[in-house]
Amino acid sequence: MHNMLMGPLWGIVAIATVTGVVTLGCFVAMFKYLVRPGEKDPRHPKYDILRPDR
Amino acid sequence: MAVTAQALGASAMDPTRTGGDDRALASLFKAYTVSATFWLVFGTAVGLLLAFKFGAPDFWAEKYLTFGRLRPIHTNDVFYGWASIALVGCAYYVTVRSCGTQLYSILLARIGLWLFNIAAIAGTIALDLGYNWGDLEYREWPWPIRLVFLAALVVTVWNLLATIARRESKDIYLSNWYIVGGFLWTCVICVVAILPWYQKGLGQVAISGYFMHNAVGMWFTPLALGLFYYAIPKVLNRPIYSYALGVLAFWTNLVFYPMLGGHHFLFSPLPWWLQTTAIICSVGMLVPVLGGGANYLLTMRGRYHGRIESYPLAFLFVGVICYVFGSMQGTVEALRSMQAIWHFSDFTVGHSHFTMYGFVTFAAWGGIYALLPLATGKRPGSLGMSVHFWLALTGVAIYVIALSIGGTVQGLDWVHDKPFIQSVIDMKPYYLWRGVGGILMFLSHLVFVWNVWRMTAGKSGDAPSPIMESEEAAA
Numbered sequence: 001m002h003n004m005l006m007g008p009l010w011g012i013v014a015i016a017t018v019t020g021v022v023t024l025g026c027f028v029a030m031f032k033y034l035v036r037p038g039e040k041d042p043r044h045p046k047y048d049i050l051r052p053d054r
Numbered sequence: 055m056a057v058t059a060q061a062l063g064a065s066a067m068d069p070t071r072t073g074g075d076d077r078a079l080a081s082l083f084k085a086y087t088v089s090a091t092f093w094l095v096f097g098t099a100v101g102l103l104l105a106f107k108f109g110a111p112d113f114w115a116e117k118y119l120t121f122g123r124l125r126p127i128h129t130n131d132v133f134y135g136w137a138s139i140a141l142v143g144c145a146y147y148v149t150v151r152s153c154g155t156q157l158y159s160i161l162l163a164r165i166g167l168w169l170f171n172i173a174a175i176a177g178t179i180a181l182d183l184g185y186n187w188g189d190l191e192y193r194e195w196p197w198p199i200r201l202v203f204l205a206a207l208v209v210t211v212w213n214l215l216a217t218i219a220r221r222e223s224k225d226i227y228l229s230n231w232y233i234v235g236g237f238l239w240t241c242v243i244c245v246v247a248i249l250p251w252y253q254k255g256l257g258q259v260a261i262s263g264y265f266m267h268n269a270v271g272m273w274f275t276p277l278a279l280g281l282f283y284y285a286i287p288k289v290l291n292r293p294i295y296s297y298a299l300g301v302l303a304f305w306t307n308l309v310f311y312p313m314l315g316g317h318h319f320l321f322s323p324l325p326w327w328l329q330t331t332a333i334i335c336s337v338g339m340l341v342p343v344l345g346g347g348a349n350y351l352l353t354m355r356g357r358y359h360g361r362i363e364s365y366p367l368a369f370l371f372v373g374v375i376c377y378v379f380g381s382m383q384g385t386v387e388a389l390r391s392m393q394a395i396w397h398f399s400d401f402t403v404g405h406s407h408f409t410m411y412g413f414v415t416f417a418a419w420g421g422i423y424a425l426l427p428l429a430t431g432k433r434p435g436s437l438g439m440s441v442h443f444w445l446a447l448t449g450v451a452i453y454v455i456a457l458s459i460g461g462t463v464q465g466l467d468w469v470h471d472k473p474f475i476q477s478v479i480d481m482k483p484y485y486l487w488r489g490v491g492g493i494l495m496f497l498s499h500l501v502f503v504w505n506v507w508r509m510t511a512g513k514s515g516d517a518p519s520p521i522m523e524s525e526e527a528a529a
């Protein structure tokens with residue numbers, strides 16, 4: 001789809017490359033933590049909130 | 055490995071030391087919830103009237119009750135009156151409890167509540183008198199009133215940061231990252247939306263896209279997600295599946311969300327690269343959405359019966375599901391080929407209710423049902439929660455499905471160059487179903503009023519404790 005405001009091709013390629021690499025990196029990190037959630041230390045703060053509130 | 059509340063009992067706060075603070079915090083939480091509930095009923099009553107006007111445009115057509123005045127009253131009141139105040143009330147409770155300390159200032163919190171309400175009241179009156187800031191969605195309030203809202207944010211975030219600073223633990227729990235992040239980002243977008251010197255021409259368009267989408271994604275979303283990270287583990291009596299994934303979702307939300315508002319202005323004179331960047335960031339949002347959603351659902355794994363037995367969990371579960379699917383729908387909508395059909399159509403209205411109601415409002419309800427009884431010691435009735443849940447869920451499902459189908463038909467009519475009136479005729483049955491869904495949703499809000507009464511001032515109901523048994527106890 002062409003548009004007169006599209007700008008130079010290499011500019012589009014640069015934006016797509018940078019944002020694409022960042023996005024892909026984030027997806028890889030997301031899958032890593034889904035498979036290996038981490039935090040096995042019982043002193044981790046995620047266990048602290050389970051204490052009684054009152 | 056499961057570290058349960060019983061195992062952590064030794065670290066529980068001493069009730070004799072925090073008893074006074076407990077009562078003050080409970081009173082504050084009640085005040086925010088009651089105030090928010092008023093705006094929920096008022097704002098959605100206006101919304102119901104608007105839905106009726108689609109079928110009968112001449113009904114109550116006096117100048118104070120015209121569609122143009124009532125529509126922004128509905129959106130602003132449910133945004134800044136209901137959802138904001140409800141989530142801020144929950145945020146106070148979550149921050150204080152997760153930090154294991156006392157609130158920095160009850161007075162500041164009450165001042166904040168007054169400021170939120172003054173802004174909502176003044177904004178409603180101004181809009182009904184015809185003082186509308188113009189075509190700037192979700193910032194129709196005149197700018198001095200938006201300054202009052204900004205003051206409420208500043209007062210509240212100051213109070214929350216000072217509370218976090220006096221926490222007992224070394225770490226800052228994940229919920230507080232989201233809550234404080236949401237406040238700070240919203241202060242930024244509110245300032246950007248008020249500064250006048252680029253509010254003209256294409257600058258106004260760019261800022262409008264920036265504000266309208268970030269008001270959702272950098273305010274309601276982090277507050278609701280922060281609430282999830284506290285309420286879901288609390289109700290299930292088990293820790294969040296992956297803390298690290300929650301941190302990743304926090305930062306990726308910050309990376310991708312601020313730039314995606316431009317997808318509301320595809321095919322406009324905005325620079326093409328800005329539109330393309332907005333589309334890419336919309337796809338990037340799948341990372342925090344899928345990662346965050348999976349994190350919540352994996353925390354619930356194996357406790358499926360809980361979603362039936364525990365209504366607080368059922369509300370939170372619907373909130374998570376609508377967060378995941380509503381946000382994914384937003385990504386699909388951001389693609390140019392899809393925008394060509396859905397732009398300007400009622401599909402977008404269905405999407406906003408899918409997310410702001412299905413996600414944010416169900417999250418607020420889940421948080422209130424899970425946490426307010428812990429603060430006040432009073433519970434709602436089981437029947438009341440059940441009726442509220444099913445009326446609201448059925449209502450929003452009818453509403454969203456009707457407008458999604460109708461909006462697509464409407465958009466295709468325009469793409470095929472049919473006369474505009476044909477799209478109005480085609481939408482007629484869907485407008486009717488929109489009204490049916492709206493009635494069910496509004497009725498559920500009246501039931502919620504009753505439930506709030508029982509959790510605050512009335513006689514405690516028969517609902518079981520919002521905290522489920524630990525897995526060891528259940529076994």
